[in-house]
Structure formats: C-alpha cells, structure tokens
Amino acid sequence: MTVMSAAVKPSLAAARAFNYSAGPGVLPEEVIRQAQEDLWTIDGSGIGIMEHSHRGRVFDKVLAEAEAACRQVGNIPANYKVLFLTGGATTQNDMVPKNLIPDGGSAEFITTGYWCEKTWDEAKAHFPSCHEAWDGRTVKHAFCPSDSEINYTVASPAYVHMCSNNTIYGTQFRNADGSFRYPKCPANVPLVCDMSSDIYSRPFDVSKFGLIYAGAQKNVGIAGTTLVIIRDDLVDAAKKFGRKLYTMESYATHVKGESRHNTPPAFAIYMSGLVFKWILKQGGVTKMHERNLEKANLIYKAIDDSKGFFTGHARADSRSLMNILFRCPNPQLDDKFIAEALANNMDQLKGHRATGGIRASTYNAMPREGCVAMAQFMTDFARKNG
Numbered sequence: 001m002t003v004m005s006a007a008v009k010p011s012l013a014a015a016r017a018f019n020y021s022a023g024p025g026v027l028p029e030e031v032i033r034q035a036q037e038d039l040w041t042i043d044g045s046g047i048g049i050m051e052h053s054h055r056g057r058v059f060d061k062v063l064a065e066a067e068a069a070c071r072q073v074g075n076i077p078a079n080y081k082v083l084f085l086t087g088g089a090t091t092q093n094d095m096v097p098k099n100l101i102p103d104g105g106s107a108e109f110i111t112t113g114y115w116c117e118k119t120w121d122e123a124k125a126h127f128p129s130c131h132e133a134w135d136g137r138t139v140k141h142a143f144c145p146s147d148s149e150i151n152y153t154v155a156s157p158a159y160v161h162m163c164s165n166n167t168i169y170g171t172q173f174r175n176a177d178g179s180f181r182y183p184k185c186p187a188n189v190p191l192v193c194d195m196s197s198d199i200y201s202r203p204f205d206v207s208k209f210g211l212i213y214a215g216a217q218k219n220v221g222i223a224g225t226t227l228v229i230i231r232d233d234l235v236d237a238a239k240k241f242g243r244k245l246y247t248m249e250s251y252a253t254h255v256k257g258e259s260r261h262n263t264p265p266a267f268a269i270y271m272s273g274l275v276f277k278w279i280l281k282q283g284g285v286t287k288m289h290e291r292n293l294e295k296a297n298l299i300y301k302a303i304d305d306s307k308g309f310f311t312g313h314a315r316a317d318s319r320s321l322m323n324i325l326f327r328c329p330n331p332q333l334d335d336k337f338i339a340e341a342l343a344n345n346m347d348q349l350k351g352h353r354a355t356g357g358i359r360a361s362t363y364n365a366m367p368r369e370g371c372v373a374m375a376q377f378m379t380d381f382a383r384k385n386g
C-alpha cells in the first residue's frame with residue numbers, strides 16, 4: 001500500500017522559508033524527507049515510527065543507532081553514558097543539583113545569560129550555599145568572562161555550571177577561530193555544561209566535562225528529548241552521599257533503564273538519530289564548525305559594514321556562531337526589518353522577549369544560502385533606511 005499523496009511530496013525547497021528560529025529550529029531537508037517516509041512504515045515493518053512499541057525490535061534498533069551515532073559524532077569516551085531524557089533542558093536545572101550536590105553542599109555558577117539565570121535561581125533556591133562565580137547581568141550578558149573574571153570562592157563545590165552558547169543574548173564561549181573555549185575550573189571539580197544551543201556545531205572534548213545536557217530542538221533534533229552525557233562516576237553520586245531521589249529524577253534510573261525506564265519520546269529520539277547520521281555524512285563536527293563559522297561571519301560582516309546602522313549585542317570576542325543578535329537604529333526599524341524580511345521568505349527573526357531586537361539563528365541545518373540571503377537583505381535594508 002502506498003499513501004504518499006502528492007500533498008506531502010512538493011519540493012521543500014520551493015515551499016519553505018529560510019527559518020532563523022532560535023528553537024525549535026530548522027532541520028536538514030534530508031532528515032525531514034526520511035521522517036516523512038518512516039512515519040508511514042519504518043524498516044519494512046509496515047508500522048510507522050510513531051506507532052512502534054518502545055520495547056520492540058524496531059525501536060531497539062532506532063535507539064541503538066541513535067546512541068551509536070551520537071557517540072561517534074561527539075567522540076564520546078566509553079566511561080560516559082548517553083541518555084535521551086524528557087522534560088527539556090529546564091528539567092536539568094532540577095536534576096543536576098539534586099543528583100550532584102550533597103545536603104549543605106554547594107556548586108559554582110558562571111551566569112552568562114537568560115538560561116543560566118534560571119539554572120542559578122533553581123539551584124540557589126534548594127542549595128543556598130551555591131555561589132555565582134560570574135554574574136553577567138552586570139554587563140547585560142554581552143560577553144563570556146575570561147578566566148581572570150571568574151571568581152570561585154566555595155571550598156569544595158560539587159561542580160561548576162556553565163552554558164557554552166547563550167541563545168538569547170547571542171554569546172558563546174569561544175576562541176578567536178570560533179573553537180570551544182573551556183573556562184577554568186578548580187582541579188577535580190566536574191564541569192557541567194548546558195550545550196542546548198551549540199551541541200555538535202563544533203568539536204569539543206567530552207572528557208573535560210562531568211555532565212553535558214542539551215535540549216535537542218536546535219542542533220540535534222526536535223523538542224521532546226534532552227540529550228544527557230554523564231560520566232560514570234556521577235551517575236550514582238546521590239546514592240553515595242545518601243540522598244533518596246524520586247525515581248524519575250535520578251540519573252541512575254535512566255542509565256539502568258537505558259533511557260526507557262518509562263515510555264520514552266520515541267519519535268524525538270528517532271529524529272535525533274537521523275540528525276546525528278546527517279552530521280556524520282556532512283563530515284562530522286569539524287566540517288560543521290567550518291561551515292558555521294563562515295555562515296555566521298557573513299552576517300557579522302553585514303553588521304560591521306553597515307557603518308553603525310546595525311548594532312550587535314555580543315562583544316566581538318564572544319560572538320555566537322549560532323544566534324546573532326542585532327538592532328536597527330530604533331525599534332520601529334526593527335519591526336520594519338522583520339516584516340520586510342518575512343515578505344522575502346525569511347522568517348522567525350524577532351528577538352526574544354527578554355532582549356527585543358532581531359535574532360538570526362544559524363544552526364547546523366541552516367543552509368549557507370540562508371546566511372547569504374540574510375547578509376544581502378541587511379545590506380539593502382541599511383542602504384534604504386540609513
């Protein structure tokens with residue numbers, strides 16, 4: 001039987017806009033096309049991916065392949081577990097402290113943006129001795145701190161929390177060539193990283209971290225699953241210091257259940273698996289980084305060449321390769337920019353409600369043409385309205 005009606009077949013390229021959404025973000029066209037087919041029947045099973053039992057052989061394979069491809073993309077060492085959880089990155093604000101901080105203990109926080117503020121608020125509410133080693137609010141989160149600006153004061157923190165890319169303010173821990181910059185961390189203290197908006201957009205060394213988490217919906221899939229990469233010795237940390245956790249909030253539960261202690265977000269995991277395989281096919285994270293650097297620089301150049309018409313939010317040394325924030329000379333022109341861009345098939349450019357302005361997200365799946373088109377549109381807009 002065939003169901004692929006003409007309605008789902010038209011060329012995506014013709015029908016779709018350039019999508020600069022900060023998340024859920026653009027997906028690779030190849031991935032969407034594969035998913036269209038597998039929604040009807042996957043792997044010759046006669047049953048669509050969304051209708052399979054999460055304990056059946058078809059999903060066994062989907063999960064195993066997703067994990068294997070994830071490990072390959074990230075070059076994840078054998079002493080780390082890969083988990084596909086639910087509850088979004090936000091749930092990690094709850095799970096990480098409860099699993100890692102003993103009663104009366106504390107952790108250090110490098111607060112570089114909106115999501116870090118939420119992470120800090122949650123940890124502080126439950127573990128009052130936690131400490132902020134950097135408070136980016138004072139500089140409107142315009143950059144990520146250098147090592148000398150990070151001030152650790154806690155004697156033995158359970159971990160240091162950072163966020164590698166600040167989706168809302170458009171800053172990133174980076175070196176001049178855009179490569180990953182690891183902030184200093186006290187010896188033998190695990191570094192915990194929220195990588196929600198730049199995971200697998202550039203190479204990074206997993207072994208520098210104790211725990212990494214990322215909502216999948218920007219660079220590695222769709223909303224519904226959160227990737228957690230956790231070092232073996234941290235999985236049972238809560239048990240070692242004697243905390244009894246609720247079943248679902250314990251990493252040990254999900255390691256034991258291999259990400260399916262209960263019904264997992266099967267379709268979201270399947271989508272992440274396709275995206276990981278797509279990244280490998282493109283040449284892996286090294287290639288992704290090369291492309292992302294070039295793509296983002298097209299847009300930053302349009303800002304820099306606009307003779308002050310556009311103002312970027314990020315300080316040059318912290319410019320994110322994923323989320324590019326800028327403003328026109330006044331908010332009315334921002335609105336005009338967004339409306340005219342939409343009329344030109346360029347969508348989802350409105351800045352977050354916390355910042356206003358314009359935000360162009362250039363995740364892995366954003367084609368180079370989308371960045372060329374944006375840079376050209378910006379140049380024309382500045383000329384006409386400057």
Ligand SMILES: Cc1ncc(COP(=O)(O)O)c(C=O)c1O
Pocket residue numbers: 023087088089090091115163165166167168194195196197215
């Ligand atoms: C860096 C970062 N952390 C956390 C979150 C929150 O993720 P979720 O909505 O999956 O809970 C986001 C969402 O945009 C994000 O960009």
